[in-house]
Amino acid sequence: MSFEFFSELVDRYDELKYEILDAQTFSEEHFGFPPIYYKVMETDRTRVESFTKAFERYDFTDKVVCEAGIGTLALTKHFLPVVKKAYLIEYNPDLKDFIEGELAKNGWADKVEVIYGDAMKVVLPEPVDYIVGELMSIYCGNEFQVQIFKNLRQYLKPGGKLLPEYITNVIQLANAEFDEKHKHYPINFTRHLPEQLSLQQVVNEIDLYQAEGLVIEKILEVTPVLTGLANCVYMHSLVQVAEGCNFTGTDSLMPPTVCQLEKPVHLEKGKPVHLHIRFEYGTNLDEAKFWVEQL
Ligand SMILES: C[S@@+](CC[C@H](N)C(=O)[O-])C[C@H]1O[C@@H](n2cnc3c(N)ncnc32)[C@H](O)[C@@H]1O
Structure with a gap:
């Protein structure tokens, strides 16, 4: 067995110490991240599955859903096929072409309204069954999870759920x-x-x-x-x-x-x-x- 790759990793452990912090650096200007961090998030099965399990637990079939901070649709694509209507909010302008392309390619565009704006201020046109938003950071210290849900939760139907809660x-x-x-x-x-x-x-x-x-x-x-x-x-x-x-x-x-x-x-x-x-x-x-x- 060759340990070439592992050996390189061992050599570079210290150099890589701050890499994840730098990759995660959040831009308050457009609320977005560099492309590498979207890749880190998409490939993290533990993170994605904690949400997909929750989508299955609740059954999103024919429901009206709002998701804030959709990024590269890593979570969105798991519930979009079954919902009746989705309001999707994203502020990072670099993602617009990707998002439009994916919605068109999968035939989801008709039931989706994408709002390119700040989820802390967005006004929704109707009450929703579920609000999804993965805009978390440790202690909610640097992203706006609390502020965003504080705005959006006014549109939750009675008995509706926030994910996360x-x-x-x-x-x-x-x-x-x-x-x-x-x-x-x-x-x-x-x-x-x-x-x-x-x-x-x-x-x-x-x-x-x-x-x-x-x-x-x-x-x-x-x-x-x-x-x-x-x-x-x-x-x-x-x-x-x-x-x-x-x-x-x-x-x-x-x-x-x-x-x-x-x-x-x-x-x-x-x-x-x-x-x-x-x-x-x-x-x-x-x-x-x-x-x-x-x-
Ligand atoms: C942590 S990423 C998660 C992306 C995606 N939901 C996922 O799970 O892979 C958060 C996303 O929310 C967006 N975002 C952050 N603050 C926002 C805000 N106030 N309004 C709209 N989008 C926001 C960022 O641009 C980023 O794409």
């Missing part, structure tokens, strides 16, 4: 290596995992049917399970797309992420501290603040 954000105190340039980065390879000094604790649950406020401020009591120097938090987001159809983070979406503390702090096993947390949905994790207060 709930996001639980969890946190640990940890120690990771940071270069000068990055205040946060997602974990792409397990060798870059931080040293974890405390167990996972819940920061907040985002109920997308009801979320109103955009700023989250919390103080958690954390009891370290290891003694050591904490210089960051280690963050995960756990998503319920539909009941029983979950998504808990992969490299393409909500990868577990480390973000620096305001100041490194020495922790002692068994000695509780207060972890202060402040972040805002749809901004940038570099603006989030995490700091530890000794008790």
Whole structure:
């Protein structure tokens, strides 16, 4: 057996450490991503299947559906064949030709209205049975999932469903290596995992049917399970797309992420501290603040 490809990967592990972060860089100007990131998302079966399982669970046959942020139709193509009508929203102008081409080629154009606009402001002409939108990022920190569903959920029929519906954000105190340039980065390879000094604790649950406020401020009591120097938090987001159809983070979406503390702090096993947390949905994790207060 030849290990040529694996050997190259091993040689380049460190070089690839920030690659996923750079590929994911979200443009607020047109709300889009570079082509490589659409490829990363499309090829991630775990991510796509968490949604396709939810489409099957609910049965979209003859339903009216709205999807925000359709991208390259990676999710859309799984429900379009059976729905009665779909309102599809996308802001990235680079995708227009691709989207129109796919709709025409598959004979879906007649039952689809594509809205090239900002899903935070879009007005829908009728109530819908389902609203789909994968505009997530860890803690909803830099994309506009919360703001977009806050606008669109007013068009949901009684008993209608949002996909996803709930996001639980969890946190640990940890120690990771940071270069000068990055205040946060997602974990792409397990060798870059931080040293974890405390167990996972819940920061907040985002109920997308009801979320109103955009700023989250919390103080958690954390009891370290290891003694050591904490210089960051280690963050995960756990998503319920539909009941029983979950998504808990992969490299393409909500990868577990480390973000620096305001100041490194020495922790002692068994000695509780207060972890202060402040972040805002749809901004940038570099603006989030995490700091530890000794008790
Ligand atoms: C994370 S990608 C997901 C794409 C596709 N739904 C998928 O699952 O592969 C999010 C998409 O939403 C679009 N988007 C982000 N914010 C938007 C907004 N405010 N209004 C409309 N589209 C938006 C981006 O351009 C991008 O194509």
